Amino acid sequence: NFMLTQPHSVSESPGKTVTISCNCSSGSIASNYVQWYQQRPGSAPTPVIYEDNKRPSGVPDRFSGSIDSSSNSASLTISRLRAEDEADYYCQSYYSGNRVFGGGTKLTVL
Amino acid sequence: EVQLVESGGGLVQPGGSLRLSCVVSGFTFSSFEMAWVRQAPGKGLEWVSDVSSSSSTTHYADSVKGRFTISRDNAKNSLYLQMNSLRAEDTAVYYCARRWGHFDYWGQGILVTVSS
Numbered sequence: 569n570f571m572l573t574q575p576h577s578v579s580e581s582p583g584k585t586v587t588i589s590c591n592c593s594s595g596s597i598a599s600n601y602v603q604w605y606q607q608r609p610g611s612a613p614t615p616v617i618y619e620d621n622k623r624p625s626g627v628p629d630r631f632s633g634s635i636d637s638s639s640n641s642a643s644l645t646i647s648r649l650r651a652e653d654e655a656d657y658y659c660q661s662y663y664s665g666n667r668v669f670g671g672g673t674k675l676t677v678l
Numbered sequence: 679e680v681q682l683v684e685s686g687g688g689l690v691q692p693g694g695s696l697r698l699s700c701v702v703s704g705f706t707f708s709s710f711e712m713a714w715v716r717q718a719p720g721k722g723l724e725w726v727s728d729v730s731s732s733s734s735t736t737h738y739a740d741s742v743k744g745r746f747t748i749s750r751d752n753a754k755n756s757l758y759l760q761m762n763s764l765r766a767e768d769t770a771v772y773y774c775a776r777r778w779g780h781f782d783y784w785g786q787g788i789l790v791t792v793s794s
Contacts, residue, residue: 603780605723612773612787613715613723618780658723660780665737667713667725 570594570663572670579676584649588673590642590659597635600662602642604633607656607672616657617644651677680704682774682785689791694764700757700774700785708732708752711777714759716770717787724770727759728777742768764792 571593580586590602602620605613615624617633620642630647642661646653654677659670686698698714713728727738727748736748747760757774769792775781 601779605781607723612784613781614784615780615782618782624782656722660723660725666739667728667737669715669723669725672722 570668572659572661572668574659574670574673577674577676579678580649581678582649582651585645585647586649586675588644588657588675590670592640592661595663596637597640597642598637602633602635603660604644605658605660607658613658649677653677680776680783682776682783684772684774684785684788687772687788687790689793690764691794692765692792695760695762696764696790698759698761698772698788702755702757705776707755712750712757713775713777713781714748715773715775715781717773718770766792768792
């Protein structure tokens with residue numbers, strides 16, 4: 569069964585860099601694009617990365633995405649952390665006609 | 679400005695039906711695929727269904743296949759989700775989303791509660 573597995577939570581201090589992983593359970597992570605969405609409490613999700621590593625207009629360059637075929641995973645890296653980055657982050661990809669989300673990672677900015 | 683506004687949610691008994699609507703503005707609705715994504719209370723995101731721009735193709739998550747039907751009316755800039763045989767596990771906030779490869783714009787969501 570195709571799954572995208574994320575850590576339940578991560579935390580880091582303001583100004584630091586944090587990386588959130590998204591592990592693909594079957595098939596190749598490189599076979600389909602990976603997206604990342606940010607969801608602040610009480611709000612709808614918004615995309616921060618699409619097509620593995622592209623940033624939508626308005627998303628700061630502190631956000632970056634990458635794919636690692638050797639570990640079959642995708643990563644979202646946020647540098648120069650700010651308090652406003654505190655949110656839930658979800659990876660998303662595709663499998664056999666289905667759109668699949670990871671379980672989400674809660675980012676706490678200490 | 680792109681806007682997506684959902685309506686039609688509420689409380690329904692198990693086994694009942696509900697129809698969600700999503701009215702959009704700020705873009706050419708007929709040019710885009712559209713989708714429904716839901717989020718159970720305190721849980722993560724779950725893709726439910728999507729429909730092509732011309733309604734020729736639809737996809738459904740296994741969890742709703744045979745019970746939910748997605749449709750659209752391009753003349754009314756509207757997306758719909760007909761939900762039948764509702765179960766307690768369908769309780770969630772339902773989001774309407776525009777799909778341009780990824781889900782690039784989302785509505786604010788509408789709560790559906792399935793309970794007796």
